[in-house]
Amino acid sequence: MQAAAERRVDHPLVDSYGRQIQDLRISITDRCNFRCQYCMPAEGLPWLPSEKVLTDEEIVRLARIFVHHGITEIRLTGGEPTVRPSLPNIIRQLSALREEGLESLSITTNGVLLDKLAGKLADAGLTRINVSLDTLVREKFHRVTRRDCLDRVLKGLATLENYPSIRPIKVNAVAMKNFTEEEILSFAELARSKPYVVRFIEFMPLDADGNWRREQVLTGREIFDVMNRWKPLLPIETRASSTSRRYRFVDGLGEIGFINPVSEPFCSTCNRVRLTADGQIRTCLFSIDEWNLAGPLRAGASDAQISEIMQHSVSHKELKHKINEGPAFQRASRSMSQIGG
Numbered sequence: 180m181q182a183a184a185e186r187r188v189d190h191p192l193v194d195s196y197g198r199q200i201q202d203l204r205i206s207i208t209d210r211c212n213f214r215c216q217y218c219m220p221a222e223g224l225p226w227l228p229s230e231k232v233l234t235d236e237e238i239v240r241l242a243r244i245f246v247h248h249g250i251t252e253i254r255l256t257g258g259e260p261t262v263r264p265s266l267p268n269i270i271r272q273l274s275a276l277r278e279e280g281l282e283s284l285s286i287t288t289n290g291v292l293l294d295k296l297a298g299k300l301a302d303a304g305l306t307r308i309n310v311s312l313d314t315l316v317r318e319k320f321h322r323v324t325r326r327d328c329l330d331r332v333l334k335g336l337a338t339l340e341n342y343p344s345i346r347p348i349k350v351n352a353v354a355m356k357n358f359t360e361e362e363i364l365s366f367a368e369l370a371r372s373k374p375y376v377v378r379f380i381e382f383m384p385l386d387a388d389g390n391w392r393r394e395q396v397l398t399g400r401e402i403f404d405v406m407n408r409w410k411p412l413l414p415i416e417t418r419a420s421s422t423s424r425r426y427r428f429v430d431g432l433g434e435i436g437f438i439n440p441v442s443e444p445f446c447s448t449c450n451r452v453r454l455t456a457d458g459q460i461r462t463c464l465f466s467i468d469e470w471n472l473a474g475p476l477r478a479g480a481s482d483a484q485i486s487e488i489m490q491h492s493v494s495h496k497e498l499k500h501k502i503n504e505g506p507a508f509q510r511a512s513r514s515m516s517q518i519g520g
């Protein structure tokens with residue numbers, strides 16, 4: 180594997196604020212087998228027609244060009260990436276990009292299919308994983324996801340423990356007022372008793388229904404204070420571009436993270452762009468505009484022409500989200516399930 184420092188990157192992707200883009204999130208499907216209340220309606224959303232969804236080969240070709248421009252981290256998202264049958268094949272092909280500079284390959288999943296898939300994902304070359312899990316209470320899980328399968332997600336997590344090549348195992352909980360508070364210490368215990376990094380993510384206005392309200396946001400600080408009173412937390416040093424504030428309990432057991440995009444935005448060090456399942460570049464989670472790659476790609480564009488579009492899109496990357504700017508805040512042009520985490 181070529182170390183980043185040794186690796187010569189032709190035309191790194193640097194935006195107009197001097198932020199170099201090294202993290203690519205690729206949504207490989209807009210479909211999902213859950214119906215989370217804060218993401219989509221019970222009946223689901225109008226799915227992309229399959230012919231509009233990038234093929235495995237198209238995903239890998241675009242990823243390779245991105246890697247040649249300095250992308251070192253790729254995360255596969257959805258919808259729910261595990262509902263795409265070719266996921267192991269995509270991972271296998273992407274993990275070959277390590278020879279060209281890719282350093283980490285991960286997925287974000289709801290975990291319900293992990294019990295069956297974990298082995299295949301490990302064999303294919305997956306190195307890291309994020310499992311979304313907002314509650315450890317069966318009834319609440321059923322209520323928030325509209326699926327009664329907490330046991331299968333926990334079983335999937337336990338199965339992952341058998342594959343040491345996939346580390347860290349991150350458990351991401353969307354924190355919401357009047358929902359998460361009563362389980363803060365249960366999640367702390369989970370982090371202390373299992374090889375999982377538990378992270379709380381502040382609730383963001385990306386729901387398809389547009390119902391997000393600021394008063395629903397339970398901030399990272401509020402959760403931290405409860406946990407720190409229970410057992411002291413010590414900070415862990417992180418990279419500037421990291422979205423998470425990481426902590427370890429004073430007795431060394433368990434790691435906790437806080438991702439606070441609403442109360443403590445981290446846009447100034449953002450090094451991420453996203454590729455949607457239908458081949459559009461989104462330079463910010465809250466982008467209004469997108470840059471079409473699928474069209475030129477399918478029209479026979481060369482790698483150099485594709486690179487130009489990538490560079491052009493990044494040169495227009497937004498400085499930050501405007502969630503905290505009152506009327507200036509415009510909702511993203513797509514909902515979370517159509518963007519990917």
Ligand code: SF4
Pocket residue numbers: 445446449450451462463464465497498499500
């Ligand atoms: S809101 Fe946009 S600019 Fe800010 S961290 Fe997220 S993706 Fe980056």
